[in-house]
Amino acid sequence: MKPVRVGLIGTGYMGKAHAIAFKSAPAIFPLSTDIVCEMVAEVDAELAAQKAREFGFNRFTADWRQLVTDPEIDVVDICAPNYLHKEMALAAIEAGKHVYSEKPLALSAIDALEMTEAAEKAGVKTLVGFNYTKNPTIQLAREIISNGEIGDVVHFRGTFNEDYLADNQLPFTWRLKREFSGSGTLGDMGSHLINLAEFLVAPMTELCADIQTVHRERPTPDQPGNTGTVENDDQVHLMARFANGAMGTLESSRIAWGRKNGLWFEVTGTRGSLIYDQERLSELQLFTNDDRPSRQGFRRILTGPQHPDYANFCVSAGHGLGYNDMKAVEVRDLIEGIAADKPMWPDFRAAYRVNVIMDAIEQSHAEHQWIQISV
Numbered sequence: 211m212k213p214v215r216v217g218l219i220g221t222g223y224m225g226k227a228h229a230i231a232f233k234s235a236p237a238i239f240p241l242s243t244d245i246v247c248e249m250v251a252e253v254d255a256e257l258a259a260q261k262a263r264e265f266g267f268n269r270f271t272a273d274w275r276q277l278v279t280d281p282e283i284d285v286v287d288i289c290a291p292n293y294l295h296k297e298m299a300l301a302a303i304e305a306g307k308h309v310y311s312e313k314p315l316a317l318s319a320i321d322a323l324e325m326t327e328a329a330e331k332a333g334v335k336t337l338v339g340f341n342y343t344k345n346p347t348i349q350l351a352r353e354i355i356s357n358g359e360i361g362d363v364v365h366f367r368g369t370f371n372e373d374y375l376a377d378n379q380l381p382f383t384w385r386l387k388r389e390f391s392g393s394g395t396l397g398d399m400g401s402h403l404i405n406l407a408e409f410l411v412a413p414m415t416e417l418c419a420d421i422q423t424v425h426r427e428r429p430t431p432d433q434p435g436n437t438g439t440v441e442n443d444d445q446v447h448l449m450a451r452f453a454n455g456a457m458g459t460l461e462s463s464r465i466a467w468g469r470k471n472g473l474w475f476e477v478t479g480t481r482g483s484l485i486y487d488q489e490r491l492s493e494l495q496l497f498t499n500d501d502r503p504s505r506q507g508f509r510r511i512l513t514g515p516q517h518p519d520y521a522n523f524c525v526s527a528g529h530g531l532g533y534n535d536m537k538a539v540e541v542r543d544l545i546e547g548i549a550a551d552k553p554m555w556p557d558f559r560a561a562y563r564v565n566v567i568m569d570a571i572e573q574s575h576a577e578h579q580w581i582q583i584s585v
């Protein structure tokens with residue numbers, strides 16, 4: 211079978227995580243075909259050359275357009291800032307390439323829909339980096355819920371809080387400007403939480419949200435004493451209703467001191483509950499009322515080879531996986547989707563849904579009212 215040849219755009223935080231996954235996935239999973247790390251694109255040739263060498267890619271370019279039209283590339287991997295996703299994805303789709311994009315897919319639902327329809331029309335495969343659902347522990351949580359082991363889900367309480375912008379003296383980045391990032395913590399971490407809540411519970415049908423920018427001015431790196439105005443949210447929370455009748459509360463913050471990867475949830479069912487904490491990503495807490503009353507309590511399950519995808523990483527239970535391992539599962543799904551023509555999830559259409567919900571959250575805040583989700 212023909213190998214899948216990858217072109218990677220952007221070599222920062224996510225570019226590196228993807229590069230690691232392209233190298234590790236073939237050792238972890240029995241893939242249907244080989245991965246060729248073909249080309250890296252960056253903002254200048256020096257950085258592109260350096261990263262191609264470090265990440266083990268064959269070629270580099272300082273022009274991402276050259277990468278997307280290169281005949282030796284099968285899949286374009288977009289790890290550039292949010293505002294570039296649309297232009298890069300549309301160019302890649304036009305060139306007939308499959309697209310693997312980081313989240314959030316686009317700055318707005320309208321843009322995400324345009325990208326989705328272009329990909330579907332062209333018949334190319336798409337995958338978006340909502341990696342947290344790839345964790346064997348989260349797959350186990352979904353299995354427990356869909357088996358009915360905690361009964362019918364009645365409530366989802368989820369947070370995704372970090373402190374990477376809690377210090378108000380941290381300098382400006384692209385993440386703080388609407389034209390480059392769109393929303394703030396909502397698109398950055400809230401988008402993951404929305405995708406995860408729907409993965410575990412059901413599609414969201416309506417919501418009521420509040421949003422706040424706490425640190426309105428931050429220093430700019432140009433000159434000491436200069437500041438720039440922050441244009442998007444530091445914290446957001448919402449009440450939601452899901453299609454199965456369950457209620458939910460979701461919150462996200464980028465200024466929550468002490469929270470490093472605070473993706474956390476509690477799912478309550480009619481017969482039990484599940485608790486998960488991403489900072490302990492190979493553990494799940496399960497309570498069921500099947501236990502006799504004198505023995506009831508949350509049971510700590512450590513993920514192991516009997517759980518989805520874990521055995522490919524390690525033969526021993528409880529040895530723990532890490533963030534980069536979730537990206538390896540994601541890359542497995544990408545390569546199998548392309549090589550073995552399997553469906554991929556979350557594709558552009560699924561990521562478009564997240565953009566719709568993000569827009570509804572901003573609309574709810576602006577209008578001080580509940581908003582129905584119409585897709």
Ligand SMILES: NC(=O)c1ccc[n+]([C@@H]2O[C@H](COP(=O)([O-])OP(=O)(O)OC[C@H]3O[C@@H](n4cnc5c(N)ncnc54)[C@H](O)[C@@H]3O)[C@@H](O)[C@H]2O)c1
Pocket residue numbers: 219220221222223224225251252253274289290291292294312313314339340341398
């Ligand atoms: N899935 C996740 O868990 C996760 C985590 C962090 C970031 N992200 C997403 O990944 C994307 C990138 O974020 P990041 O944290 O890696 O940002 P980053 O700033 O660390 O890296 C972005 C890289 O893109 C490069 N770049 C910018 N413009 C470019 C251009 N025109 N051509 C080529 N390269 C260009 C930059 O030089 C930089 O190296 C964002 O969409 C973000 O939301 C996802």
